[in-house]
Amino acid sequence: MTTTPSPTESDVSIARATGFSECAIALRRALSTTPIGWLLAVWFCWGRVPTQSIVLWLAAAFTVWAGSLWVLQRMIVSGSQLPIHRPQLRWIAGLDGFGWGVLTWFLIGYDPVLDATLMALLCGVTSVNAQVYGTYVVAYYGQIGILWVVSVIGLLHGLDSQRALDYVIGLGVFIGLTAYYTGAISKRLLEGIRLQHANSSLAAQLRTALQKVELDAATDALTGHWNRRALDDVLKQQVERHTASGKPFSILMLDIDFFKNINDEFGHMVGDDVLRAFAQRLREFLRSADFCARFGGEEFVVVLPETSLATALEVGERIRKGVAQSPLLNKPRIQATVSIGVATMEKGQSIHALFAAADAAVYLAKNEGRNQVRSHTPMPVCADSV
Numbered sequence: 001m002t003t004t005p006s007p008t009e010s011d012v013s014i015a016r017a018t019g020f021s022e023c024a025i026a027l028r029r030a031l032s033t034t035p036i037g038w039l040l041a042v043w044f045c046w047g048r049v050p051t052q053s054i055v056l057w058l059a060a061a062f063t064v065w066a067g068s069l070w071v072l073q074r075m076i077v078s079g080s081q082l083p084i085h086r087p088q089l090r091w092i093a094g095l096d097g098f099g100w101g102v103l104t105w106f107l108i109g110y111d112p113v114l115d116a117t118l119m120a121l122l123c124g125v126t127s128v129n130a131q132v133y134g135t136y137v138v139a140y141y142g143q144i145g146i147l148w149v150v151s152v153i154g155l156l157h158g159l160d161s162q163r164a165l166d167y168v169i170g171l172g173v174f175i176g177l178t179a180y181y182t183g184a185i186s187k188r189l190l191e192g193i194r195l196q197h198a199n200s201s202l203a204a205q206l207r208t209a210l211q212k213v214e215l216d217a218a219t220d221a222l223t224g225h226w227n228r229r230a231l232d233d234v235l236k237q238q239v240e241r242h243t244a245s246g247k248p249f250s251i252l253m254l255d256i257d258f259f260k261n262i263n264d265e266f267g268h269m270v271g272d273d274v275l276r277a278f279a280q281r282l283r284e285f286l287r288s289a290d291f292c293a294r295f296g297g298e299e300f301v302v303v304l305p306e307t308s309l310a311t312a313l314e315v316g317e318r319i320r321k322g323v324a325q326s327p328l329l330n331k332p333r334i335q336a337t338v339s340i341g342v343a344t345m346e347k348g349q350s351i352h353a354l355f356a357a358a359d360a361a362v363y364l365a366k367n368e369g370r371n372q373v374r375s376h377t378p379m380p381v382c383a384d385s386v
Helices: 009-032 035-044 051-076 082-101 105-106 111-133 137-158 161-217 227-245 260-264 268-283 309-324 352-367
Strands: 251-258 291-297 299-304 338-344 373-374
Touching: 009 035, 009 051, 009 082, 009 105, 009 111, 009 161, 009 352, 035 051, 035 105, 035 111, 035 373, 051 082, 051 105, 082 105, 082 111, 105 111, 105 137, 111 161, 111 373, 137 161, 161 373, 251 268, 251 309, 251 352, 260 268, 260 373, 268 291, 268 299, 268 309, 299 309, 299 373, 309 338, 338 352
Parallel strands: 338 373
Antiparallel strands: 251 299, 251 338, 291 299
């Protein structure tokens, strides 16, 4: 069963603002085709209406049209905003209605058949504009209201009372029905815009929530570093790159020295503080491309992409010195050191073998006095104990 998101004041306001902007764009498109309607009217009237009357109507209509299109273009370029441009759009709509309604002042009363044709043309104009103003119907009401009033004045002036009354009533009924149905359609259009925005917002919230869930699932809650799950994924990627390009990558396995003694003497709460402080200190000595994960307990693993063994030893030594140079905690004062094992991926080697090599190097560092950086291969010692 699907549920419709409940409307909020924010959603409704956004829908109205969006509808206003869409209406402005649609109105510009409609105004750009207005001269086609003029040509149609001139074609109907040519030879039946004095040329002077046709020219006067075209001049009035063109003046209104050109000014409206200029204002509308500037409004759209600046970014149509409902609170700022509402009066301009309503004026444009009203003037457009005036430009068409004034047709009855100049072209009506010369031929009964032509009069009926021109009234049909006005009805067609109101029908076309109903689509234009579907997302901002208030402006449409103003346009057709002015069109009807101006047309009534022209009809009463140019026709006998009975014919004028027939056209006034007919045009009024047509405009009234069009306004009624346009209002209902406008509500549905705005509701559709609101639902679209609400659904987009919900989708964005869902994406954010899913990203957070994925991040939480791959992050160690205590230290903020990545966890074993994320480490496994990164190592698989590094192995694939190593296989494809032949470029080496290295790992550092870090073990905080005498961490059990810290827990025994100060308690596990302080031990957690030490782990957090160590993790923060570790970040300060890693490159942006490096990847660090908490491996378990007081052990951490750093992945160094495209890094040779010699460079990895240098990075490990930088970390070792950085941890030992100052206390991790001041209250209570806790000075800690770290033993680091370094291993570099070799051709045909498995991830399990890589970890075994790094783990063996850590044990070597601890057996030689801790606070050491050692590798899985017989290379010169990178650091002496302090």
